Amino acid sequence: MRSKLVAGNWKMHGSLSSNLALLQAVRDGAKGAAGVAVCVPYPYLAQARSVLDGSTVAWGAQDVSEHDQGAFTGEVSGAMLVDFGCRYVLAGHSERRSFYGDTDAVVAAKFAAALKAGLVPVLCVGESLAEREAGITGEVVTRQIDAVLSLSGVAAFSRAVVAYEPVWAIGTGRTASPAQAQEVHALIRQRFARDSAEVASRLQILYGGSVKPGNAKELFGQPDIDGGLIGGASLVAGDFLAICAAA
Numbered sequence: 001m002r003s004k005l006v007a008g009n010w011k012m013h014g015s016l017s018s019n020l021a022l023l024q025a026v027r028d029g030a031k032g033a034a035g036v037a038v039c040v041p042y043p044y045l046a047q048a049r050s051v052l053d054g055s056t057v058a059w060g061a062q063d064v065s066e067h068d069q070g071a072f073t074g075e076v077s078g079a080m081l082v083d084f085g086c087r088y089v090l091a092g093h094s095e096r097r098s099f100y101g102d103t104d105a106v107v108a109a110k111f112a113a114a115l116k117a118g119l120v121p122v123l124c125v126g127e128s129l130a131e132r133e134a135g136i137t138g139e140v141v142t143r144q145i146d147a148v149l150s151l152s153g154v155a156a157f158s159r160a161v162v163a164y165e166p167v168w169a170i171g172t173g174r175t176a177s178p179a180q181a182q183e184v185h186a187l188i189r190q191r192f193a194r195d196s197a198e199v200a201s202r203l204q205i206l207y208g209g210s211v212k213p214g215n216a217k218e219l220f221g222q223p224d225i226d227g228g229l230i231g232g233a234s235l236v237a238g239d240f241l242a243i244c245a246a247a
């Protein structure tokens with residue numbers, strides 16, 4: 001049996017004062033629950049560590065450089081994230097892909113850099129609305145995964161997580177139906193099973209895209225959905241904890 005994971009993605013939200021209440025509420029409310037994490041903006045990693053250290057809630061970042069160190073102004077390396085106690089880092093979130101030019105190759109390099117640093121990368125994949133309407137969801141998701149597989153190999157995914165996030169469902173209030181999500185999750189797992197049945201059966205595949213307390217239970221009840229990557233609802237402690245409880 002795979003365990004569940006619920007990871008919050010705060011995106012570019014927060015302040016030292018508002019984060020404190022949110023982090024404390026998540027830490028206290030998630031007590032005992034395994035598989036809860038928050039991915040916070042870089043400047044708040046130290047704060048996340050100071051509030052969450054010693055609790056069951058892990059923390060991480062939303063992006064990482066593909067480089068180890070050097071003249072890369074504005075970038076943050078995997079080793080720096082490890083320095084701040086991060087366990088997870090997102091790689092290839094659709095907002096990075098669409099606004100910051102993270103191509104499949106760049107995402108694969110970031111994923112590899114995260115692993116090399118000892119982080120658990122959360123590889124985000126998903127199709128746009130136009131791609132879904134064109135009937136190429138499977139092709140798009142497979143292409144995004146294959147770029148990472150060809151660089152890092154299937155064994156890398158025994159230390160990684162995949163998040164399926166249909167772009168049309170992110171921040172839109174429009175959730176994939178449990179059946180729509182399950183269909184893509186199954187396809188993703190089959191893609192990994194082609195390379196390793198064992199890795200595929202153990203791989204945590206999260207769903208992301210307008211997960212709310214009201215739809216989490218049904219989504220997480222699907223056979224191939226192992227939890228969620230939560231954006232907007234992770235900024236409201238009560239909602240995030242309700243989603244964690246649903247897992």
Ligand code: PGA
Nearest residue numbers: 170171209210230231232
């Ligand atoms: P959302 O975001 O829950 O606000 O749709 C999900 C994500 O972008 O990870």
